[in-house]
Amino acid sequence: MTLRFHDSATAAVRDFTPLREGKASLYYCGATVQGEPHIGHVRSALAFDQLTRWLQASGYDVTVVRNVTDIDDKILVKAQENNEPWWALAYRFEQAFEDAYDALGILKPSYEPRATGHIPEMHALIALLIERGHAYPALDDSGDVYFDVRSWKQYGSLTRQNIDDMQAAPDADPRGKRDPRDFALWKGFKEGEPETAKWESPWGAGRPGWHLECSAMVTKYLGTEFDIHGGGLDLRFPHHENEMAQSQAAGHGFANFWMHNGMVTYQGEKMSKSIGNTINPREMLQIARPLVVRYYLGQAHYRSVLDYRPGSLTEAAAAVERIETFMNAALGQLHPDGSDYQGTLPEAFRTAMDDDLNIPAALAVLHETVRAGNTALAAADRDNAEAAFLGAVGMTEALGINPLDAQWQQGSGSESMANALDVLVKAQLEARAQARVEKNWAESDRIRDVLAAAGVEVADTAAGATWSLKK
Numbered sequence: 375m376t377l378r379f380h381d382s383a384t385a386a387v388r389d390f391t392p393l394r395e396g397k398a399s400l401y402y403c404g405a406t407v408q409g410e411p412h413i414g415h416v417r418s419a420l421a422f423d424q425l426t427r428w429l430q431a432s433g434y435d436v437t438v439v440r441n442v443t444d445i446d447d448k449i450l451v452k453a454q455e456n457n458e459p460w461w462a463l464a465y466r467f468e469q470a471f472e473d474a475y476d477a478l479g480i481l482k483p484s485y486e487p488r489a490t491g492h493i494p495e496m497h498a499l500i501a502l503l504i505e506r507g508h509a510y511p512a513l514d515d516s517g518d519v520y521f522d523v524r525s526w527k528q529y530g531s532l533t534r535q536n537i538d539d540m541q542a543a544p545d546a547d548p549r550g551k552r553d554p555r556d557f558a559l560w561k562g563f564k565e566g567e568p569e570t571a572k573w574e575s576p577w578g579a580g581r582p583g584w585h586l587e588c589s590a591m592v593t594k595y596l597g598t599e600f601d602i603h604g605g606g607l608d609l610r611f612p613h614h615e616n617e618m619a620q621s622q623a624a625g626h627g628f629a630n631f632w633m634h635n636g637m638v639t640y641q642g643e644k645m646s647k648s649i650g651n652t653i654n655p656r657e658m659l660q661i662a663r664p665l666v667v668r669y670y671l672g673q674a675h676y677r678s679v680l681d682y683r684p685g686s687l688t689e690a691a692a693a694v695e696r697i698e699t700f701m702n703a704a705l706g707q708l709h710p711d712g713s714d715y716q717g718t719l720p721e722a723f724r725t726a727m728d729d730d731l732n733i734p735a736a737l738a739v740l741h742e743t744v745r746a747g748n749t750a751l752a753a754a755d756r757d758n759a760e761a762a763f764l765g766a767v768g769m770t771e772a773l774g775i776n777p778l779d780a781q782w783q784q785g786s787g788s789e790s791m792a793n794a795l796d797v798l799v800k801a802q803l804e805a806r807a808q809a810r811v812e813k814n815w816a817e818s819d820r821i822r823d824v825l826a827a828a829g830v831e832v833a834d835t836a837a838g839a840t841w842s843l844k845k
Contacts, residue, residue, distance in 0.1 A: 382632040398434040401592040402604035406443040407467040418606045421635040421676040423480045431772045439595045440483040474655045478668045487591045495590040496582045508623040512550030517562020517578030526623045533611045558583035585616035599627030607634045635676045662687040665782040698777040700744045703840045704763035717768030740769045
């Protein structure tokens with residue numbers, strides 16, 4: 375099946391044909407580092423991590439760019455409230471985002487540019503837009519520069535809106551604008567703002583507008599035309615609409631695909647701090663292991679709403695444990711000597727993932743494989759057990775949830791401790807097996823009771839005894 379993705383610009387699922395054969399380029403909007411990451415931020419990063427992994431599994435050499443917006447009105451306001459330098463606050467929260475990404479196994483991007491490091495590229499883009507008749511300095515003496523939305527006939531095409539039905543852009547004083555919907559490319563320095571939050575420009579000292587930053591950074595790292603632009607559904611308007619308009623008005627082909635992930639709700643309602651129905655990644659990681667949190671956040675189709683309920687992480691933990699128990703048991707029986715193995719990808723899994731990253735269908739294939747694998751292990755059917763094990767390895771690797779990966783072992787208490795426990799328990803099981811051979815049932819029962827008291831469950835199968843920790 376041909377790899378296909380939903381393109382927000384055409385509102386259709388289209389065949390993915392990269393601009394350069396064998397290579398894929400992806401830009402997705404990262405953090406505006408004004409505060410701690412919320413669950414929507416992490417869900418978006420995880421969705422595009424899944425996309426990256428599947429492109430790689432499909433044989434593409436993938437270049438990923440994820441920006442950091444480290445200068446913004448909201449950052450300045452929050453810093454003033456905290457009586458903290460804006461750049462210190464931005465860096466502190468940037469690290470909080472990185473910690474959340476790392477905890478959930480989100481791959482590092484190829485490049486992670488900060489807005490403040492790309493001011494010259496922004497100046498060049500503004501100058502080009504003015505030259506082409508799509509931007510103008512403010513009509514007052516504010517030092518602002520605006521994009522002229524009515525100069526670009528395609529404005530509104532990404533979100534399929536009529537310009538006359540749009541609200542005014544609230545990012546600058548409308549007195550300097552030709553049209554209230556014109557948005558700021560450059561924001562002139564205002565009295566009372568930090569001196570460190572301004573850069574000299576041909577239009578006066580100031581700082582970049584939010585929408586301009588992404589256009590300048592993506593062009594530097596991926597060129598004027600690239601394969602995929604991603605972000606949360608809430609960014610389609612005005613951010614992505616404005617990005618697309620200013621970039622195409624500058625003569626750039628820009629993104630071939632626009633992909634947007636859905637929102638996260640709390641028991642069917644929008645999350646809101648004012649009514650107290652929120653949960654953040656840090657709180658989730660206090661409730662469940664990082665692998666479980668990743669599984670939960672990545673289990674729905676990326677374009678659908680993900681609804682959080684009390685008990686959601688418990689359900690996700692049960693699903694992870696089913697996968698984990700099978701893979702650990704299969705590893706112990708089929709590769710006890712640590713021999714190499716290579717994961718495989720069942721055709722049904724490939725078909726699901728190629729169909730606009732249909733994660734629910736892909737997970738259904740994974741769980742069916744686990745069920746078949748458990749049946750094969752119980753029947754000592756080595757060939758089918760091995761096929762199921764290798765399929766589970768390949769599928770969990772592609773989804774970033776392989777419980778055998780060192781990252782998740784460390785997250786549950788360190789790989790070395792897990793290995794030590796495995797050695798000790800297996801020694802007890804070998805002693806129990808010998809006792810049973812000798813028909814020393816009392817000794818066999820004693821060993822089993824000792825393991826049970828330590829929280830270890832023993833299962834006797836045709837292939838021998840296996841163990842797992844009690845839930």
